[in-house]
Amino acid sequence: MIITRCWPAIASLPPTSLRAETLNILLTCAGRRHYLVEYFRRALQGRGRVLTADSSPHAIALHAADKGIVVPPISDPGYVTRLLALCLAEDVELVVPLNDHELPVLAEHRDRFQQVGVEVVVSSPQVVAKAADKLATVRFAREAGVSTATTYTRLSDALAGLSQGHLTFPLFVKPRWGTASIGIERVTGREELELVWRRADLVEASRGRPVEAERATGLLIQEALPGLEYGLDVINDLAGRYQATLVRRKLSMRAGETDCAITEACPALVEIGRRIGEALGHVGNLDCDVFWDGKRGHLLEMNPRFGGGYPFSAEAGADVPGALLAWAERRDPPAGWASPEPGVVTGKYYDLMRTGLLMAERRPVQARLAPGIS
C-alpha cells in the first residue's frame, strides 16, 4: 500500500514527501487516445505507470500504455467492480475516464473509489447530465449569462419561428443526447427541414421508440451560430474550482473531432470559459465548442472530459495531466501548465500499430499444410 492512498493521513504531510512516491494512472475507455498516454507519461516523469482499459483488445491505447487491460463493456453490471479491483491490484490512484457513456456510471460511483483512496476525475451526476443533454446545456448557458444557440424541441415551433423571423436558415437537426456528431443534419430550407424531421421520426419508430414522445424530447432544431468555431478546455481542479481556460481556433473537423487547430490567446473567450467553469463546477477538463462572432462568444456544446481538442493545446505546451497529478497530491501545478504558446498549428494524422496475431485462424491452415505439427 502506498502512502498517497490514505488521504486523511497525508493531508498534513509536506508535498516533497509525496512527490517521492510512485503514482499510477488509469485511463478508461482509452480507445484511440494513445497521445494522452504519452502526455500522462511525460507528466509522471518516470514516477509511475500509465495503464489503459478498454473493452476491445484492439484499442490502440491499450498497446501504447505501460499496461493495457481488457475490461467488460460499460453496460456490464460488473463494470465498476472490475475497475475498482483493477485499481487496487495495480496500485492505481488516479482514474481518468474518456468516454461520454462512461461518465454517468463513474460519476455515480466516484465515492466508492474515493473510499479506497482512488481519485476519479469525473464530475457530479448532475453536471454530467447537463452536458449530455444539449437542451439542458442551452438552459445552463442562459442561466450562466453565456450566449448560446436558439433551440426548438418541436418542428411546429421552429416553423412558427421561421415565419415570424426569429429563426433563419441554415438550421441543424440533432439528437438531444447525441455524441460524436452522429445523426446531425444541416438543413437549408423548409421542405428539407420537414423531410429530415420526418425521416428522424421514422428512424425512431423503426427502433420501437414512442415517436410522439420522442418528437418533443429526443430531437432538437438549432440555429447555426455565427462566426469562427473555437474549442475551449475549461479546467477546474478536483474540488470543482475554476483554474484556467485553454483556447484553440478550429481549422478543420473530421468525424466530429477537431482535426487541425491553432492555439490563440483570446481574453474574451478565456472570460467565457471562466464564467462557464465557475457556474458549472465540473471536475477536471470541460471540452467546449464555442463560436466567436468578433464581439461575443456563443456556447454550442460541452463534454466534461478530455476531448478531441485538448492535444492541440498540449502540443503548444499545456500540461493538464501535470496539473491533475499535482492536485491529486495537494501541491501546486507545474509552472506554465496553462500557458500554451499562441499561434501553434497542429494537425492529427493516421498511423498504424500492429496489435496482435489471430492464431485461431492460422492453426487449421498449419494443420493442413503440415500434418502432425501442432
Ligand SMILES: NC(=O)CC[C@H](N)C(=O)O
Ligand atoms: N469527441 C469530442 O471530444 C468532441 C469534439 C471536440 N469538441 C473537438 O472539437 O474535438
